Amino acid sequence: MATEFEELGAVAAFNVTLFIRRFNPEDGLEARWEDFDVQVHGTDRVLDALHKIKWEIDGSVTFRRSCAHGVCGSDAMRINGRNRLACKTLIKDLDITQPIYVEPIKGLEVEKDLVVNMEPFYKAYRDVQPFLIASDKPTKERLQSPEDRARFDDTTKCILCAACTSSCPVFWTDGQYFGPAAIVNAHRFIFDSRDEGSEVRLDILNDKEGVWRCRTTFNCTEACPRGIQVTKAIAEVKQAILRGRA
Amino acid sequence: MSIVIEPPRTAKPKRTNWEKWGWIYMRVSGVALIILVFGHLFANLWVGEGIKAIDFAFVAGKWSDPFWQVWDLLMLWLALIHGTNGMRTIVNDYAEREKTRKRLVWILWATCVALIVLGTLVIYTFDPCPANGTPENLPSFCPVNQS
Numbered sequence: 001m002a003t004e005f006e007e008l009g010a011v012a013a014f015n016v017t018l019f020i021r022r023f024n025p026e027d028g029l030e031a032r033w034e035d036f037d038v039q040v041h042g043t044d045r046v047l048d049a050l051h052k053i054k055w056e057i058d059g060s061v062t063f064r065r066s067c068a069h070g071v072c073g074s075d076a077m078r079i080n081g082r083n084r085l086a087c088k089t090l091i092k093d094l095d096i097t098q099p100i101y102v103e104p105i106k107g108l109e110v111e112k113d114l115v116v117n118m119e120p121f122y123k124a125y126r127d128v129q130p131f132l133i134a135s136d137k138p139t140k141e142r143l144q145s146p147e148d149r150a151r152f153d154d155t156t157k158c159i160l161c162a163a164c165t166s167s168c169p170v171f172w173t174d175g176q177y178f179g180p181a182a183i184v185n186a187h188r189f190i191f192d193s194r195d196e197g198s199e200v201r202l203d204i205l206n207d208k209e210g211v212w213r214c215r216t217t218f219n220c221t222e223a224c225p226r227g228i229q230v231t232k233a234i235a236e237v238k239q240a241i242l243r244g245r246a
Numbered sequence: 247m248s249i250v251i252e253p254p255r256t257a258k259p260k261r262t263n264w265e266k267w268g269w270i271y272m273r274v275s276g277v278a279l280i281i282l283v284f285g286h287l288f289a290n291l292w293v294g295e296g297i298k299a300i301d302f303a304f305v306a307g308k309w310s311d312p313f314w315q316v317w318d319l320l321m322l323w324l325a326l327i328h329g330t331n332g333m334r335t336i337v338n339d340y341a342e343r344e345k346t347r348k349r350l351v352w353i354l355w356a357t358c359v360a361l362i363v364l365g366t367l368v369i370y371t372f373d374p375c376p377a378n379g380t381p382e383n384l385p386s387f388c389p390v391n392q393s
């Protein structure tokens with residue numbers, strides 16, 4: 001009886017191979033693939049497999065993660081050629097008859113293994129002034145109608161994981177481009193009725209390396225783990241610049 | 247101790263924004279090119295005898311008609327500027343050194359201007375039967391070969 005009960009509640013376990021892109025700036029070697037075989041469960045995510053490798057096989061495997069629940073945005077990586085959050089990608093949903101390939105996101109300098117230098121990404125974010133700009137003193141609540149709130153609802157969901165920006169071919173070849181994430185976060189304020197800084201933000205994004213570099217490839221929309229319609233948001237900013245107002 | 251806050255950037259005075267106009271141009275010329283290119287293909291390859299009608303005389307006939315002169319002129323200018331601007335975008339993507347980028351873009355526009363000037367000249371100065379031409383090099387419909 002007891003064994004039957006255990007089997008009933010047990011989560012299926014299976015073996016997978018992970019190929020991880022390794023790079024160590026201190027060993028003077030080129031980046032290379034290293035494979036690890038691990039036993040995982042049907043409920044495990046790629047992050048769990050990475051933990052298992054780091055904790056049980058090779059402690060030098062380096063990656064970022066914090067919340068482990070899709071909130072902090074620190075573990076965006078390229079899994080089987082697509083940008084995803086390791087903590088939101090169930091292993092059973094990948095093709096487990098093949099090895100799983102895990103590499104750092106592209107277009108940003110690799111510091112070690114799966115860790116990249118996020119500074120250029122944050123710089124573009126800071127450059128769009130992603131904070132409320134209002135002239136009146138915040139002595140009382142700034143009210144807003146549900147319709148006005150809905151205009152930028154989608155872009156409030158961003159967790160700054162860089163999955164979009166590092167999936168963009170224009171960003172890969174031209175690192176000067178602001179990139180989708182900065183535009184998403186500018187959109188968040190440009191279309192906010194309480195904000196008074198749209199003119200400045202639209203002017204910033206009207207720059208040489210602004211929205212006009214976008215070629216509508218939709219990679220960003222496909223990559224976003226929050227399901228934000230990134231390409232649509234960029235198109236709305238382009239329209240706002242052409243109109244001259246939000 | 248006081249905190250130093252960088253003064254936020256203000257909107258710059260308006261000047262011609264080439265990136266914006268380039269973006270608009272690609273779309274406007276693209277729409278015009280759909281009509282021009284498919285109209286061109288339809289007239290040349292479909293109407294009447296279709297592809298069999300195309301020869302030297304066919305082209306000569308079209309370029310003696312102001313309608314087709316304007317049509318081809320528009321197609322020439324719009325497509326060349328469109329194509330060159332598209333190539334400029336790609337150069338901006340891939341050229342890493344500023345000097346290389348500037349040179350390539352310069353070559354692109356120089357080529358574009360040369361082709362536009364040559365093409366425009368051909369459309370407006372095309373004469374299938376030049377007065378001083380050697381008869382055996384001229385098409386059969388020219389007056390010299392008719393007598």
Ligand code: HEM
Pocket residue numbers: 214215216272273275276277279280283325326328329330331332333335336
């Ligand atoms: C048939 C009608 C055409 C339409 C509707 C059209 C439309 C477009 C549009 C909208 C773009 C901008 C893409 C973007 O920035 O996202 C573009 C880019 C481009 N077009 Fe056209 N086009 C046409 C014909 C042509 C022709 C005849 C040429 C060559 C002479 C050409 C060469 C290019 C190039 C090189 C680019 C840049 C590609 C890139 O940005 O990667 N196109 N086209």
Ligand code: SF4
Pocket residue numbers: 073157158159160161162163164165180181184223224225226227228230
């Ligand atoms: S828009 Fe989506 S993909 Fe881009 S940084 Fe924000 S959450 Fe990540």
Ligand code: FES
Pocket residue numbers: 064065066067068069070071072073074075076085086087088
């Ligand atoms: S670890 Fe925080 S989003 Fe994945």
